[in-house]
Amino acid sequence: MKSKKIKSLLYYLLSLFLFLAFVFPFIIIIINSFKDNLSVVRNPLALPEVLSFSNYTQAFSAMNFISALKNSLIVTIGSSLLIIVFSSMLAYFLVRWKWKINRFIFLLLVMSMIIPFQSLMIPFVSIYGRLGLLDSKYVLMFYYLGFGLSLATFIYHGFIKNIPFELEEAAIIDGASRLQVFWKVIFPILKPITSTVLILDVLWIWNDFLLPSLVLVSADERTIPLSTFSFFGTYTNNYGLAMAGLVLAIIPIIIFFLILQKHIVRGVVEGAIK
Amino acid sequence: MYYEKRISERLKVFGLFGFIPLLVFFLVMIVPFVIGILMTVTTWTGLTGSLFEFIGFENFISAFSDPNFGSSLIATFKYVVFTLVLTNVLGFGLALLVTQGRKGQEFFKLSFFTPNLIGGIILGFIWQFIFSRAFVSVGVELGWGIFSVSWLANPETALWTLIIVSVWQSSGYMMLIYIAGLMGIDKSLMEASLLDGASAFKQLIKVKIPLMIPSFTISLFLTLQRSFLVYDTNLSLTDGGPFRSTELIAMHIYQEAFTYQRFGEGQAKALVLFVIVALIAITQVGIMKKMEVEA
Numbered sequence: 001m002k003s004k005k006i007k008s009l010l011y012y013l014l015s016l017f018l019f020l021a022f023v024f025p026f027i028i029i030i031i032n033s034f035k036d037n038l039s040v041v042r043n044p045l046a047l048p049e050v051l052s053f054s055n056y057t058q059a060f061s062a063m064n065f066i067s068a069l070k071n072s073l074i075v076t077i078g079s080s081l082l083i084i085v086f087s088s089m090l091a092y093f094l095v096r097w098k099w100k101i102n103r104f105i106f107l108l109l110v111m112s113m114i115i116p117f118q119s120l121m122i123p124f125v126s127i128y129g130r131l132g133l134l135d136s137k138y139v140l141m142f143y144y145l146g147f148g149l150s151l152a153t154f155i156y157h158g159f160i161k162n163i164p165f166e167l168e169e170a171a172i173i174d175g176a177s178r179l180q181v182f183w184k185v186i187f188p189i190l191k192p193i194t195s196t197v198l199i200l201d202v203l204w205i206w207n208d209f210l211l212p213s214l215v216l217v218s219a220d221e222r223t224i225p226l227s228t229f230s231f232f233g234t235y236t237n238n239y240g241l242a243m244a245g246l247v248l249a250i251i252p253i254i255i256f257f258l259i260l261q262k263h264i265v266r267g268v269v270e271g272a273i274k
Numbered sequence: 275m276y277y278e279k280r281i282s283e284r285l286k287v288f289g290l291f292g293f294i295p296l297l298v299f300f301l302v303m304i305v306p307f308v309i310g311i312l313m314t315v316t317t318w319t320g321l322t323g324s325l326f327e328f329i330g331f332e333n334f335i336s337a338f339s340d341p342n343f344g345s346s347l348i349a350t351f352k353y354v355v356f357t358l359v360l361t362n363v364l365g366f367g368l369a370l371l372v373t374q375g376r377k378g379q380e381f382f383k384l385s386f387f388t389p390n391l392i393g394g395i396i397l398g399f400i401w402q403f404i405f406s407r408a409f410v411s412v413g414v415e416l417g418w419g420i421f422s423v424s425w426l427a428n429p430e431t432a433l434w435t436l437i438i439v440s441v442w443q444s445s446g447y448m449m450l451i452y453i454a455g456l457m458g459i460d461k462s463l464m465e466a467s468l469l470d471g472a473s474a475f476k477q478l479i480k481v482k483i484p485l486m487i488p489s490f491t492i493s494l495f496l497t498l499q500r501s502f503l504v505y506d507t508n509l510s511l512t513d514g515g516p517f518r519s520t521e522l523i524a525m526h527i528y529q530e531a532f533t534y535q536r537f538g539e540g541q542a543k544a545l546v547l548f549v550i551v552a553l554i555a556i557t558q559v560g561i562m563k564k565m566e567v568e569a
Contacts, residue, residue, distance in 0.1 A: 011374065015379075019385055022388065026388075087295060097287065116547065118505070118523075119548040120307060122531045127309060147303065150299070150303075209395045243403065269451060272450075
């Protein structure tokens with residue numbers, strides 16, 4: 001019995017240690033986000049003497065937080081919806097129509113998944129910069145559709161393959177068109193896989209920096225990672241203020257996680273294993 | 275399965291389901307990929323020159339004779355190896371820890387995963403403050419030599435800050451994949467090995483790990499891809515410094531193209547990166563698949 005208790009104690013000590021190792025950076029920036037610059041420099045580990053939100057109000061306006069949040073929401077939701085609609089339809093088409101070229105298209109999509117964005121970004125910027133197709137968050141959504149299509153199609157493809165065709169036959173006899181069969185019969189069955197794709201894409205696009213940094217040039221188009229980057233660059237030496245900006249930048253995704261934690265954990269695992 | 279006989283009907287189906295996504299995919303991935311290859315062997319730079327004026331392998335030659343490219347590749351390999359090993363060892367360890375069936379393990383699991391939710395730019399800035407301010411103040415206060423100078427200021431330790439942050443960020447994600455693997459192991463196998471008198475450690479080595487090769491394949495693949503292409507954390511944590519010592523390959527390519535405006539040479543390096551990533555991914559998955567069959 002004694003050894004069991006010691007084991008249990010050791011277990012919790014180890015877990016607590018690891019827990020602290022994972023969360024202490026967040027605790028430190030939260031503590032310092034309430035302090036003025038001088039007390040941060042004096043001792044970054046001390047608790048704030050007074051609870052002042054002045055750093056937050058200042059960071060909020062300096063980051064143009066509302067505008068950045070709005071841009072991030074539009075880009076993330078818009079791109080994810082585009083990816084879901086078009087990749088589920090494409091996957092359905094590739095599974096249900098056994099044209100010879102469809103095998104080739106599928107292979108091309110799978111192979112393209114290995115191409116890193118860094119190997120495309122130089123010609124990408126050259127071509128679309130020249131055509132004047134940068135600096136708009138709506139154009140950015142179509143780029144995300146292009147970059148996110150192959151993985152999402154691949155995930156949907158694996159799932160649709162296993163849906164029995166008989167389910168569709170009844171709808172066809174009732175006179176449904178091809179599109180109606182897809183949206184009324186197939187798409188509802190895809191719900192669990194759609195939520196996996198949605199979670200993967202939201203986490204990716206919300207946090208993405210490199211592509212939007214190349215596409216979105218003007219300040220009022222910036223998403224949260226972009227505005228955090230320029231804000232931190234401007235106020236690097238005003239620590240309290242910079243920390244408040246970082247905390248603000250983290251809050252939306254943490255709220256998203258707290259609401260949907262079960263789905264997110266499941267979605268991330270399924271998206272990786274698929 | 276559907277069959278349309280008439281060409282017009284086939285075109286209609288394609289137009290409904292395939293045309294838009296494939297057009298966007300073609301414009302966003304295929305066109306830049308092909309033009310990217312042409313860029314390296316012609317005079318075209320994106321701004322001047324022609325895509326039809328062949329100049330041979332000049333861009334590749336100057337890419338490989340750039341000493342900064344070599345040192346960036348070496349730093350990247352070093353970073354990848356340490357990140358790969360540490361992330362997966364820690365991720366696997368965390369997975370074992372939170373699947374013991376004890377109270378509170380759900381809470382620990384979620385907190386280990388949290389860094390994954392946040393983008394590399396923000397995490398890099400957070401840790402920049404930790405390394406340059408918090409650790410230094412602890413070091414000075416307690417007289418601990420290793421912390422009293424910022425790790426970001428020294429080329430030797432700056433690369434380690436990147437490794438530490440990446441391991442801290444990714445191990446919770448790999449933990450989730452390993453948990454799924456552990457849950458998938460047949461309970462009766464574990465009971466049988468216990469009856470045979472296997473210790474917990476022996477059970478881990480002889481039963482759990484061999485059965486979890488598929489989880490290792492996925493986790494290693496993801497860590498490899500992520501760490502070879504890391505850019506955000508690199509930019510916000512070290513910005514390549516000090517003295518370009520932590521300029522990993524993705525950042526090197528970015529600098530080459532967008533700071534120094536050497537598009538042809540930059541794209542040649544980008545294609546080398548593509549070949550490296552593709553070869554490593556194919557080899558790794560190939561080897562692991564073979565192990566799966568044998569296990």
